[in-house]
Amino acid sequence: MIQNHNSWSVCISSDFELNFLIYVASTYDLLKEDISESILWPSRQRVKSDELHQKLEIQWKWFWDCSIQQKAHKNNHHVSFVLGLPDFKLVEQHELREVLVHLWPSFRQWWYMPAGGQAAMNYWEGIPDLIRYVQEFEDEVGRKIKPFHLNVxxxxxxxxxxxxxxxxxxxxxxxxxxxxxxxxxxxxxxERY
Incomplete structure (x- = not known):
């Protein structure tokens, strides 16, 4: 976390749960949004039927929305309902639970490998030079930045x-x-501070 005398703070972290959910969505092509095609991760898998694919899209989207809303309203201090591992018993949707169980080992392998996800994310967490950016902002506008807290x-x-x-x-x-x-x-x- 980067902060300055409690007037502002920015916490940039890589969320294990969200990255797993994105891994699942990317694997089964469940994202409706414009996604990055430049990253060939993970390898795509096909769902047996269009009906099952549609079910998974709906279940995944609901699960994703619940997860990010929970994180937003608990300021990143929550007990994850995804990490009821390794069987994901807390996931009520049968089809989604099967996919989570199936992909969990490959995600963990990728996440923890020496040049895998966790290592990459740790690198990116430290990239922004926020203290310098805030100082430059304050110099440009001629005042202190308004107090804020941002979780990224x-x-x-x-x-x-x-x-x-x-x-x-x-x-x-x-x-x-x-x-x-x-x-x-x-x-x-x-715009904000």
Whole structure:
């Protein structure tokens, strides 16, 4: 977490649960949003029938929405209902639970490998030079930035655009135009703080 005398803080982290859900959605092509095709992760798998695919899309979307709303309203301090591992008994939808159980071993293998997901996400968490951006913003506008707190969960793959769940919680793909571009942060500071 990066903060300055309790007037502002930004917590950038990689959420295990959200990355697993994105992994599942990417594997079975469940995302309706414009997704990054440049990352060949994970390998795609086909669902046996269109009817089952449609069911999975609906179940996954509901589960995703519940998860991000729960995280937003509990300020990232919640007990995950996905991590009832390894059997996912807390997932009521049978089809989704089967997919989660099936993909869990391959996700864990990818996440924990030496050059895998967790290592990549740890790298990206430290990229933004937020203290410098805030100082430059304050110099440009001639005042201190207004107090704020922002939680940013990074996702390895998935939607190309960030998802602003609330003003204090966003889900951001690991993309240079968000994490490394001063202009993006300055624009956010100007609009909100």
């Amino acid at each position: 969960d990074l996702i390895y793959n998935g939607p190309n655009e960030l998802i602003e769940v609330t003003e204090e919680y966003i889900i951001m793909p690991i993309k240079i135009e968000y994490l490394m571009k001063r202009d993006w942060w300055m624009s956010r500071f100007t």
